[in-house]
Amino acid sequence: MSCSSIGxxxxxxxxxISEARRPDLVETVARSAITDTQGRTREGVTVLNIFNDFDYNRSVITIVASIDLIREAVLSVCEHACSVIDMNxxxxxxxxMGAVDLVPLYPLGKEVGLEDCGQEAKALAIALTERVVGTSAFLFGWGDSPQHRGxxxxxxxxxxxxxxxxxxxxxxxxxxQPTRRYGITGVGASPYVMNCNVTIDTQDLSLGRFVASAIRESNPNGIPGVQVVALPHEGAVEIACNVESVKDSVTSLSCGQEPWPGFTIKGQHFYHAPASLITARVAELAAYYGVAVKGTALVGFTPCECWSxxxxxxxxxxxxxWKELHRVHM
Structure with missing residues (x-):
């Protein structure tokens, strides 16, 4: 199916956000995206998913709206999160680094460009620091104009x-200047980034770091677009990957696996490494040391799944x- 929107x-x-051990509170924070200050439903906004991780004490809230509505929805969530999360x-x-740790904007479909999202990200960062006194932000990607630092x-x-x-x-x-109470928030824009976490059946963090280093994009034999860190997680080690979308088709690197999925942003084609490739590479590296893969978790969705x-x-x-998805997967 083509990944494009209908206007x-x-x-x-x-x-x-830096909270996951109080899931009811996280849900209340997420609802701020779809409810205005008078308690009325905010039309044209949806919260697709809420992902909580107890060990990480971190939640990812997936919010989607038109570019004209996204700022107020996201700001409402940020304001609520800052009121109930104390980094101390x-x-x-x-x-x-922050109560609201990361606010990335990703264009979906073909109508909105990276420059549009970059401008919106910068405006959002300014609005946050004005509304919640004591907050601060750093910019990245297309929000960090003109450098576009990742x-x-x-x-x-x-x-x-x-x-x-x-x-x-x-x-x-x-x-x-950042305060310990709120920390600092990263705000920016880029092509869609997925989170793919592969757990290996060991408590040896040094092995996890070796695997992470081997698949990281900066390694000559690494996977393009993959930024990765190894972390202790639920009695094992998780290879936590940010899977960034890349411009050039790199399906030739998939070594016989399925072609890399792609999508279009205002005439520019992007691709992302499939979770199956990341899992296979981690499994191969870990198996060399007699360690098996326990499982793979995709936090959220692929770009086309998110749009659909x-x-x-x-x-x-x-x-x-997110409640509809929860019922489907029960």
Whole structure:
């Protein structure tokens, strides 16, 4: 099926917040996207999915709306999250720097471009720091104009991967000096990024880091578009991958597996590594050390799945779409 919308000018936001151990609270935060300050339903917005991870103490809320409506929906979630999450009390094995840790905007279909999402991301970052006094933001991707520095680069520059950070030394792109209460939020835009997590049956974190290094895009034999970190998770090690979409077709690298899925943004073609390839590569590397793969989890959807589900949700006026998916998969 072709991945294109029918004139809705859709944008997806896979918003990451630093809370998962209070799932009822996370759902209440997510509902802020589809309810205005007077408690009325916000038309034209849907929450497709809520993914909670207890060990990481991190949730991903997938919000979709037209580019004209996405800002207010996302800002409402950010405001609510900042009011109930205190980074002074946060614990979790996943790296994070903010109560609202990440606000990425992804164009869906062919009507909205990366430049459009970049402008919207910057406006969103400014609005957040104005509405919630004490918050601050760094920009990445098309929100970081004209440099367009990627998320991994920006995180590395700011010390996101370090377990202990002196947040007072961070220079934000938007807002005042970061406070420990809210931390700092990454806001930006890029082609769609999936999260594909592969768990290997070991507690040896050094082995996990070896596997992660071997499949990382920066490795000459790595997988294009894959940014990855190894983390302890539920008594095993998770190879947690951000799967970025890349411009050029790299299906020749799939070594006989299925072609890489693709989609179009305003005439530009993008592709992403399939989860099956990532899992196979991890399994091959781990097996060399006698370790098996326990499972693979795709956090959210592929770009075309996200578009298709959003069209279904919005055409039916379903704001709490994650509940529909939950019923289907029960």
């Amino acid at each position: 809705r000018r859709l944008v997806a936001c896979l918003l990451n 009390a946060h614990e979790g094995v996943h790296p994070c 998320l991994a680069q920006r995180r590395k520059e700011l010390g996101w991967f370090r377990k202990v950070q002196d947040i007072s030394t961070i220079q934000p792109d938007v807002g005042q 589900l959003a069209e279904d949700a919005l055409s039916k006026g379903i704001g709490e779409y």
